Amino acid sequence: MEFKNIVVAVDGSEASQEALNHAVELARQSKCALTGFFIIDGGWPDFIGNDWQSSKGARQEFLDYIFKEQESQAEAARMQFEIAAEDINDRRFSILAGDPAEILIAQANAADTGMLVVGQRIFQVSGRPSLRSLSKRLVAKATRPLTLFP
Amino acid sequence: MSDTGFFQKLPRALPGLALIVITMVVIRNWLEPWMTNAVVFGTKGWLVKVTHLNYILLGIIMGMLYRNVVFGGKMPDVLSDGFKLSRLMIKTGIILLGSLYTFNAIVQLGSMAIFLIGGFVILTIIMVLWFGTMLGLDRSMIGVMANALSVCGVTAAVATSPGVEAKASHVAYAIATILGFGILTMFISPFIGHALGLSDLQYGAWIGTGILNSGQVLAAALAFNPNVAPGTAVSVAEIWNIMRVISIPFAVFAVTVWYWSGKEETEGGKRKGLGTLLVEKFPVFVIGFLGMVFLTSMGAFGDVGLKGGPAASETIKMMRLWMTWIFGFGLVGLGGYIDFKELRQAGGAPLKLGLIVGVTKYVLALVVVFLIKDYLVAI
Numbered sequence: 001m002e003f004k005n006i007v008v009a010v011d012g013s014e015a016s017q018e019a020l021n022h023a024v025e026l027a028r029q030s031k032c033a034l035t036g037f038f039i040i041d042g043g044w045p046d047f048i049g050n051d052w053q054s055s056k057g058a059r060q061e062f063l064d065y066i067f068k069e070q071e072s073q074a075e076a077a078r079m080q081f082e083i084a085a086e087d088i089n090d091r092r093f094s095i096l097a098g099d100p101a102e103i104l105i106a107q108a109n110a111a112d113t114g115m116l117v118v119g120q121r122i123f124q125v126s127g128r129p130s131l132r133s134l135s136k137r138l139v140a141k142a143t144r145p146l147t148l149f150p
Numbered sequence: 151m152s153d154t155g156f157f158q159k160l161p162r163a164l165p166g167l168a169l170i171v172i173t174m175v176v177i178r179n180w181l182e183p184w185m186t187n188a189v190v191f192g193t194k195g196w197l198v199k200v201t202h203l204n205y206i207l208l209g210i211i212m213g214m215l216y217r218n219v220v221f222g223g224k225m226p227d228v229l230s231d232g233f234k235l236s237r238l239m240i241k242t243g244i245i246l247l248g249s250l251y252t253f254n255a256i257v258q259l260g261s262m263a264i265f266l267i268g269g270f271v272i273l274t275i276i277m278v279l280w281f282g283t284m285l286g287l288d289r290s291m292i293g294v295m296a297n298a299l300s301v302c303g304v305t306a307a308v309a310t311s312p313g314v315e316a317k318a319s320h321v322a323y324a325i326a327t328i329l330g331f332g333i334l335t336m337f338i339s340p341f342i343g344h345a346l347g348l349s350d351l352q353y354g355a356w357i358g359t360g361i362l363n364s365g366q367v368l369a370a371a372l373a374f375n376p377n378v379a380p381g382t383a384v385s386v387a388e389i390w391n392i393m394r395v396i397s398i399p400f401a402v403f404a405v406t407v408w409y410w411s412g413k414e415e416t417e418g419g420k421r422k423g424l425g426t427l428l429v430e431k432f433p434v435f436v437i438g439f440l441g442m443v444f445l446t447s448m449g450a451f452g453d454v455g456l457k458g459g460p461a462a463s464e465t466i467k468m469m470r471l472w473m474t475w476i477f478g479f480g481l482v483g484l485g486g487y488i489d490f491k492e493l494r495q496a497g498g499a500p501l502k503l504g505l506i507v508g509v510t511k512y513v514l515a516l517v518v519v520f521l522i523k524d525y526l527v528a529i
Contacts, residue, residue, distance in 0.1 A: 041318075044318075046224075046225075046230075046487065046489075047322065047325065047489070047492065048304060048308055048325065049233075049234070049237075049486075049487035050304055050329060050363070050365055050484055050487040050488065051237075051303075051304040051305050051308055051365075052236070052237035052240045052241060052364070052365060052480070052484065053241075053302065053305040053364050053395055053433050053435070054305050054308050054309065054433065055430070055431065055432065055433050055434055057430050057431075058305075058308060058309050058430060058431050059308060061312055061430070062308040062309075062311055062312060065311060065312040066311075066318050066321070069317070069318050070318065099224075124319065125318070125319065126318055126319070127317070127318030127319040127320075127321065127322035127323075128322045128492060129322055129323060129326045129491075129492050129493075129494075129495035129496050129497075130489065130491040130492045130494075130495050132495045133491070133495060
């Protein structure tokens with residue numbers, strides 16, 4: 001089976017390494033484009049929405065801190081992608097922001113996604129406990145070919 | 151996010167606010183009276199007498215249902231700005247709550263609260279540092295859990311995380327654990343309080359000390375006794391809660407000192423001094439609350455209606471009525487921030503540590519309140 005574009009979710013941790021290696025191999029064999037992406041989780045303001053006592057400054061300092069953490073993780077993801085895919089000419093990496101579940105599902109249904117390759121524990125480094133069930137939600141809603149790695 | 155003022159944001163907040171207001175109006179005018187009169191299992195008012203569901207708990211439940219059932223796990227954008235205002239409503243309610251106290255009452259209640267809160271904060275921090283190390287948890291995770299479990303839940307986790315280099319996943323699991331435990335205790339505490347025949351003072355002191363998260367302290371107090379007046383559960387529990395909030399900068403300082411002890415500081419030193427922490431982390435609404443106490447003590451609103459004194463003035467009565475509505479609105483909104491997906495997925499060592507320390511603190515606070523009941527002075 002030939003693909004025009006292999007899309008892989010990368011988070012800079014071991015959770016995405018196997019999926020990334022597979023996506024790179026698939027892109028090599030199919031001689032197609034490889035797209036990697038990381039998602040900066042935009043769900044944190046809502047996640048701490050129950051906290052009504054923090055001063056505006058303390059709340060903002062916390063959100064800035066979490067954002068900075070995720071930016072570092074995004075850079076680690078970019079490095080992981082560049083190292084694994086260095087011999088693929090048609091490659092690109094993007095950093096997206098928003099709800100990881102919504103963005104992953106959108107990628108799994110995008111017309112230009114030949115195949116989406118994802119590790120089951122993807123984006124758990126971003127923290128929120130509900131991200132543990134990302135792959136389950138993805139399987140239920142993906143319409144494009146999808147490969148999940150443990 | 152655009153940095154716009156309150157009045158620019160207000161039109162966007164209207165749909166969410168309207169839903170909150172309509173929900174509380176329906177609960178207070180129709181649902182609660184219906185539950186009070188409904189005959190279930192042959193008993194009139196069984197739903198209220200046995201489940202202790204009053205407008206406060208019903209409001210939180212409705213908020214949770216909106217998010218998790220009606221809207222499938224996420225508040226629609228059109229409503230989210232209105233729900234964000236729930237934080238402002240609760241802060242406003244707490245500031246108005248200052249009208250329940252004179253300075254004398256604050257000194258009486260506050261001195262008891264300092265004794266209990268101070269003791270429990272120190273004891274809980276020590277317990278978390280010890281248990282956390284025994285469970286092999288990461289130092290930054292232990293630091294976040296120490297303050298979240300000892301001071302006031304999510305607020306303390308938010309204040310502590312940057313200073314102890316907490317990873318996002320550590321903070322998230324700590325918050326989910328604290329919230330889950332807080333919600334559980336919010337529903338069971340009124341049962342226990344009524345079953346044990348606790349007075350408002352004993353109950354307020356217990357939950358003000360034993361419940362981990364501040365939103366749930368407020369809700370559990372109003373669920374036990376929805377009246378807002380001097381000597382009611384909410385008037386006691388909130389003094390305890392304010393003592394906890396005031397201790398945040400000190401607890402953050404202590405835990406960051408522990409975290410950085412024997413550790414090389416990076417990026418020019420992240421540890422902040424106590425003065426800086428006091429400026430950055432001190433919740434401004436406490437000053438508003440104290441300002442209200444000052445005005446009340448000066449007689450700006452007329453008689454407060456303390457036990458044995460003259461009846462409360464009409465202004466004070468009206469302010470208390472407003473407070474019940476403001477808290478009702480605020481807690482519907484707060485319910486909308488409780489995401490079952492996040493709570494269901496919490497687990498691992500943070501949950502274990504949270505349960506061990508949380509249950510110990512909750513039970514121990516009840517035991518201590520019983521032991522010192524003769525020293526607790528009603529206002």
